[in-house]
Amino acid sequence: MSAYGVSAGINFKFGGTVANTMDAHRVIQHFQEEKGPEVADKIINSLYSQYFENEKHPSADETLLEATADAGIPESEAGPFIEDKTNGMLDVKNMVRQQAGNGVDAVPTIMFEGKRRDITLVGAKEVEEYEKTLKQIVKESK
Missing domain, CATH: 1.10.472.60 (putative protein disulfide isomerase domain)
Structure with a gap:
C-alpha cells in the first residue's frame, strides 16, 4: 500500500x-x-x-x-x-x-460484465491485473 x-x-x-x-x-x-x-x-x-x-x-x-x-x-x-x-x-x-x-465478502469487489462471461476481481489487485481483465473483456466482446 x-x-x-x-x-x-x-x-x-x-x-x-x-x-x-x-x-x-x-x-x-x-x-x-x-x-x-x-x-x-x-x-x-x-x-x-x-x-x-x-x-x-x-x-x-x-x-x-x-x-x-x-x-x-x-x-x-x-x-x-x-x-x-x-x-x-x-x-x-x-x-x-x-x-x-451475491457472493461479495471482501473489498474491493469489482465485477466486469462481458459479452460472453463476467469476471469478478476480489480484494486489492495490482494495476496490471485490472488492465489484463479489461483487455480480456474487450477481446471476448468483439
Whole structure:
C-alpha cells in the first residue's frame, strides 16, 4: 500500500484504529441519496484521508462530522443524522446482506460484465491485473 501511496501522493500510516465502518457507510449512503454522488465522493475522500493518512477512527462522530463538513454539509444538518445511529442503519444492513447473497465478502469487489462471461476481481489487485481483465473483456466482446 505504501508504494501505491507514494505514486498517488498519499502518505499512508498504519497506526490508527481498525474498526467497524458500518456507521460511515450509513452516513455515506444517506447523503448520497440526499445530496448526490458528488457529495458522497467528497465524504469518502475525506474519510480515506482521515483514516489512512491521519489515523483517525473511521466511524467516530468527529471523523464523520469532519467528512460531511468537507463535503459542504453544515453541522446543523449532518450532526443530528450522525448522532442517531439507527437512522438508515437497517437500509445499509440490508444492502450488505444483498451483496453477501451475491457472493461479495471482501473489498474491493469489482465485477466486469462481458459479452460472453463476467469476471469478478476480489480484494486489492495490482494495476496490471485490472488492465489484463479489461483487455480480456474487450477481446471476448468483439
